[in-house]
Amino acid sequence: MFEEIYSPVQKITFAPFTNLFVKRDDLIDPYISGNKWRKLKYILAQAKAEHKTHLITFGGAYSNHLVATAAAASRSGLKSTAFVRGEEVKNEMLLLCRLFGMKLIFTDRQSYRDKQKLFEQHFANDEQAYFIDEGGASTEAIRGCAEIISELTGTYDHIFCAAGTSTTAAGLLKGIQQQGLHTKLHIIPVLKGGSFIKDEIEKYTPLSGQLELHLDYHFGGYAKTTPELIGFIKTFTAQTGLLLDPVYTAKMFYAIVDLQKQGIIRKDEKVLAIHTGGLMGLFGMKDKF
Incomplete structure (x- = not known):
């Protein structure tokens, strides 16, 4: 895509x-707008190269990155899950995430600080899970x-x-x-x-x-x-x-x-x-x- x-x-x-x-x-x-498209382009290529089918990422309730990841996953035939910082809310951004098939896990701010720990706690047994840092930060x-x-x-x-x-x-x-x-x-x-x-x-x-x-x-x-x-x-x-x-x-x-x-x-x-x-x-x- x-x-x-x-x-x-x-x-x-x-x-x-x-x-x-x-x-x-x-x-x-x-939906995969601007620098989000740029960042996800090679992230998804790497995920596919490693035969991963489940994208796991992180963001706030109004995160453009979450919408972009959800849309990119949907178009690529992949699953997606996001840890959302803070209490459970409903808004336009998270509505789009859900429509694109993304599962949302609302996470208290203290736990959210250790993203790698969250990933391991929830997806240690999911061999298809692929970690994407907040905002897509990566080489x-x-x-x-x-x-x-x-x-x-x-x-x-x-x-x-x-x-x-x-x-x-x-x-x-x-x-x-x-x-x-x-x-x-x-x-x-x-x-x-x-x-x-x-x-x-x-x-x-x-x-x-x-x-x-x-x-x-x-x-x-x-x-x-x-x-x-x-x-x-x-x-x-x-x-x-x-x-x-x-x-x-x-x-x-x-x-x-x-x-x-x-x-x-x-x-x-x-x-x-x-x-x-x-x-x-x-x-x-x-x-x-």
């Missing part, structure tokens, strides 16, 4: 930018995300991406290094204390002066927003026709605009933003709008 696919690059107009481009990974698939996911760079036909002075962990960021940096590009990679951590992402990236690929983290655009922390960010989303989408999610992509685009206002990015420089999808995250914040 993970045939070769290339998402388009679209130039958008949003004042004051004249050289802003977007890699539209959000268009890859409505296979890094490989998939690196292909974003190899697909580019143009050159850019700056590439931006939002990050909750390190997987997509590490893949992008690895891709830049593999292609021998001089592009600067800007990572926008969407949670407080995001400096750890640099250490995590280094586990997969050597760091370089091409990587820069901007730690001041988390808007209070993971899945946190402010009226200013919500206002930015409304203005941006109305002017560009491009949907953003409040958890990741909105914070990235806000940072791009702010960094140009500060003169850190010149108006004549070409900027590429990686739209990592995740638009169903809007469901979890519908009351903010």
